[in-house]
Amino acid sequence: MDANELNDKGKKMIDFVSSYWQTIRSRRALSVVEPGYLDTLLPNEAPLKAELWEDVLRDVEQLIMPGITHWHSPHFHAYFPTGNSYPAICADILSDAIGCIGFSWISSPACTELEMKMMKWLGKLINLPSQFYTPTNAGGVIQGTASEATLVSLLAARSKVIKDKNLSFQDINSTKMVVYCSDQAHSSVERAVMLLLMQCRKILSDSEHRMNVKALSEAIKKDLEEGLTPTMCVATLGTTSTCSFDDLTEIGKICNEQNVWMHVDAAYAGASFICPEYQYLMEGVQYADTFNFNPHKWMLINFDCSALWFKDSSFMVEAFNVDPVYLQHVNQKVVLDYRHWQVPLGRRFRSLKLWFTMRLLGVEQLQNHIRKSIKLAKDFEKLVCQNPDFEVVNNVILGLVCFRMKGDNSRSKKLLEKITADGKIYLVPSEINGVYFIRFAICSWFTNEGDVNEAWSTIESLSKDISMQETF
Amino acid sequence: MDANELNDKGKKMIDFVSSYWQTIRSRRALSVVEPGYLDTLLPNEAPLKAELWEDVLRDVEQLIMPGITHWHSPHFHAYFPTGNSYPAICADILSDAIGCIGFSWISSPACTELEMKMMKWLGKLINLPSQFYTPTNAGGVIQGTASEATLVSLLAARSKVIKDKNLSFQDINSTKMVVYCSDQAHSSVERAVMLLLMQCRKILSDSEHRMNVKALSEAIKKDLEEGLTPTMCVATLGTTSTCSFDDLTEIGKICNEQNVWMHVDAAYAGASFICPEYQYLMEGVQYADTFNFNPHKWMLINFDCSALWFKDSSFMVEAFNVDPVYLQHVNQKVVLDYRHWQVPLGRRFRSLKLWFTMRLLGVEQLQNHIRKSIKLAKDFEKLVCQNPDFEVVNNVILGLVCFRMKGDNSRSKKLLEKITADGKIYLVPSEINGVYFIRFAICSWFTNEGDVNEAWSTIESLSKDISMQETF
Structure with a gap:
């Protein structure tokens, strides 16, 4: 807790990470x-005496860096993006230095109130x-991950x-409760x-990788006939495999009719809705009970920051309320105490990153980032289509080409x-x-047109000696 | 992702937070x-255009700081400590800048391997x-909080x-599964x-606020007779109310005999075991199945970093294994993939903070911090005991005086x-x-002897006009 050491070593660390980005x-x-x-x-035990800063940094470069898969490399096209930016890192430094634990309003009012405000900014x-x-029981909360958002919604x-x-209590039988999602939903739902x-x-998806709504309706009907309890349906906007979009309106009507909780998982795609031209993709969201997306994926916020909104939070907040004397105020x-809105008790001051x-x-730069990523994906799609030995297997709407x-x-x-053996790009x-396919996601802010062209050249040239014989 | 902006603003942020500590x-x-x-x-919407750094920092000081409860103030004695130190903050900067998501080994081998190593260092x-x-299925993992560690152990x-x-599957009835803890266990267990x-x-605790072991044994017996399934028992080392210690040996023998999973929650007290003279407090830990403590409480590591060890992790790792193609390698x-060891899929590079x-x-400075906190608590206890109008209601073993x-x-x-109205100290x-009482926890690294004396003077002087009449 030495302010001078923080000042000295903190700046050295900033030098180190700036140079890492460079x-x-x-x-x-x-x-x-x-x-x-x-x-x-590494040695087998923690050192008794303090070691030198220089030695630790040297080990970061020599021992840790070779074991890093660089998610922010312009050549990283695996999974989905994870965010990063200088404002988010600065906000995290502030959050760390303040080091408050925002489980209740009084434990740091600003931590709760900024989060409430930021979730309104983001929602708008x-x-x-x-x-x-807007309604009293409605509201947003920052969860760690989309997995946790799904779990909390299911609770x-x-x-x-x-x-x-x-x-x-004795009559509750969870094994009779059924959750529906398409076969393209993220593994964290299951x-x-x-x-x-x-x-x-x-539920089987159709040829466009969207949930087959008729099959959903039939499944619910069948389960009801068999005495099971349809409990929640997860609709996905931007599936992991191909970035496909479930039809919220059709699914929502069924859920509302059958009184089934509808959760929308827009973990990746949600960030694109900051651009008005992509908001059509969440048409029907008004039918949902909970909506989630990860600013830590594609909105230049670093992990963890997963935004979850409830139309009626009371089913979470009141159902699991434990209230010992030492946490009362x-x-x-x-006021609201976010500890009731999540699984863990403790929480960091994560809304600072959003703010x-x-x-x-500014919103404009965030929009530019989304639009640039999508343009690069479209560029890559064109390159693939120009080679008759290749095919694109998804409808390229956002930043993913399959x-x-x-x-x-x-x-x-x-x-x-x-x-993978070549190692220039990671997919x-x-x-x-x-049908097996390769995903090419635009992930890093650093990725530019030249990188995409080069990536395709690499892929194309590596493909040249893979003859049709490989099919036998 | 502009390295120059990171370098410039990052250093300004470091200046700001060093000055905050000062x-x-x-x-x-x-x-x-x-x-x-x-x-x-605050405005009701996010700004379209980028704002100035100076304006944001000004708002942090003018709008956010008044709403902060300063957990690292030398006058903060509420709850339990939460850690902080310049090395932990520097490590978080590095973790943020690398920004890898360590859900699987290949997604950044160093993220998994350093965590495995650090959990060994810490265990030793x-x-x-x-x-x-040491055994194949044994091992440690960093969870976010003790609440999550308890949940994972229960799973x-x-x-x-x-x-x-x-x-x-159809025969599983969770409502017949019973979890035991003392009435002093943390609310997150319930x-x-x-x-x-x-x-x-x-289970009722005894006059020393320790779980009544006979009552535990009887409760298990009764539940078995009634066809219920004793599933887990949580023993606490360092309860939140009074920092009391359950008897692991006696509880452990019962758990082992009855084949009941034993989880040890040492969230706060666990850090003291880095000093050999306090290790006696966890005598009997060999009976446990899972053991958890929070380096982010009292080991100068900032939130979140909760250490959980399994004797046999397979009950968690294999039971909830979903393995889609896009996560396989x-x-x-x-190797181990830590995503199977926790509830969320994504995870940050938190082991850097430990390292x-x-x-x-060095271990010595960490030990000094623990010993200093305990000495200050003992000092405070003496002060309380010298005033005949006051009484100490707990056995002061570590850094908490009730x-x-x-x-x-x-x-x-x-x-x-x-x-609270006076506002000098927070309890x-x-x-x-x-029996209602006030907790005085030594929390901040900044707290020194003078602060403790002053805190007691404040308390004593505020108590002077509270006559015995208040009892009627």
Whole structure:
């Protein structure tokens, strides 16, 4: 807690990380270390005496950096983006130095109140219907991840079922509760269902990788006939495999009719709604009970910052309220205590990241970032389409292009192996209905047109000796 | 992602936060803003154009700081400490700038491997039996909070019950599963049980605020007779109200005999075990299945960093394994993927904080911090004992003193109201069996002997006109 040491070493750290960003272009995107590489490079015990700053930094460069897969490299095109920007990093420094734990309003009023305000800014910015942040029980909260947002929504949905059916504790049977999502929903949906001991019904998606709404309707009907309890339906905007979009209006009508909690997972795609021209993608969101997207993915905010809105938070807030004397405070009836809105008790001052980033970059720069990413993806799509040996397998709406070599899966598998071995760019595959393909996501702010052209040249040249013979 | 902006603004931020630490002593520990204070001070929408850095920093000082309850003020004695130090902040800057998401080994091998190593360093440092980190399925993982560590342990315990009893999915009835803890366990235990729809049995504590082991044994027996399933028992080392210590050996024997998962919650007290002279407090830990403490409380690591060890992680790791193609990698059979060890999928590079702090401060400075806090608490205890109008109600072992004015609760309530209104120091109350008392925790690294003396002078002088009449 020495302010002078913080001043000195903090600035040295800033020098180090600025230089990291300056050199990131020249680093191999995907780490090539072997499993267990670090174990023998480090001593087996913590040192008794303080070590020198210079020695630690040297080890960061020599021991840690080779084991980093550089998510912000311009050549990183795997998974989905994770955000970063100087305002978000500065806000995190401030959050760390203040170091308050915002579990209740009184434990740092600004921590709760800035979060409430930022969730309104964000809601307005993406044009989320005001039902999600204006009524008394409505509101937004920052969760750590989309996985947690799904889990929290499911806990709320379960509480609603219990309340609606007026179930006594002994009568609650989670194994009869059913959660619906498409077979393209993120794996964390299935996991949340497993954690809560419910059943997960994966509804087949159509040829566009959207949930088959008729199949959803039939599944709910069948489950009701069998005495099961339809509890929640997760609709995805921007699936992980192909960035497809479920039809919220059609799904929403069914959910509302059947009194099934509707959760919208827009983890990646949600950030694009800060651009008015992409807001059509969430048409029907007014039917939802909860809506979630991750500013930490594509809005230049660093992990973790996942935004979740409730139309009626009481199903979460009141259902799991434990209120020991040491956490009570005189204002708790007139303010909200975010500890009731989440699984953990403790929480960091994460709204500072949203505030700093929205103010210091301005909405325009954030929009530019989204638009640039999408343009680069469109550029890449064109390049793929120009080569008759390749095909694009998704409808490229945002920043993800899914492509493959025509013919047997083995060709694309072989190609990805070669890309990975080459190491210039990092991509991951996916597979739908037995069709294997490669995902190319625009992730880093650093990625530019030249990078995309070069990436395609690399892919194309590595593909050249993968003959059609690979299909046999 | 502009490295120059990061360099410039990052250093300005470091200047700002160093100066915050330098002025923290003069700031009122407890914020006195009114609920809703911030709402009207901020615009209702995010700005379209980028704003100036100077304007944002000015607002931090003028709008945010008044709403901060300063957890690192030398006059903050509420709740329990939350850590902070320059090495931890520097490590977080590095973690933010690298910005990798460590859900799988390949997504950044160093992120997984450094965490494995740090959890070994930490385990050795507190003298945790090697059963928790040496066998193949054993190991440590960084969770966000102790609440999540308890939840994850309970999920593992539930999986073990399902496996041991060879239950089919339909036969699982969580409402018949029972979790035991003392009535002094942290509220997050009851909450984890609610989240998983189980029953929580709060075992009465004895006059020393330790779980009554005989009552535990009887409760388990009774539940078994009634066809319920004893699933987990949480033993606490360092309870929140009074920092009391459950008897791990006696509880452990019962748990092992009855095949009940034993989780040890040492959230606060665990850090003291880095000093050999306090390791006796966890005698019997070898009986536990999971052990948790929060380096982010008392080990100068900033939130979040909660250390959880499993003797056998497979009950968590294998029970909830979802493995989509886009997260698979060639090495996943020979390395561990921490995403299976926790509730969320994404995770930050938090082990850097442990590594930086242990190396740059050295074990000795960490031990000094623990010892200094305990000495200050002992000093405060002496001061309280010298005033015949006061009594100490807990056994002061670590850094928490619980005291009250003799006589009716209303006297201590009145006193705490006056302390809060005076605003020099910040304390919170607790209550056990109808006895209300005030907690005085040594929290900040900045707190010194003079501060403790002054705090006591303040308390004593505010108590002077609280006559015994307050008892009627």
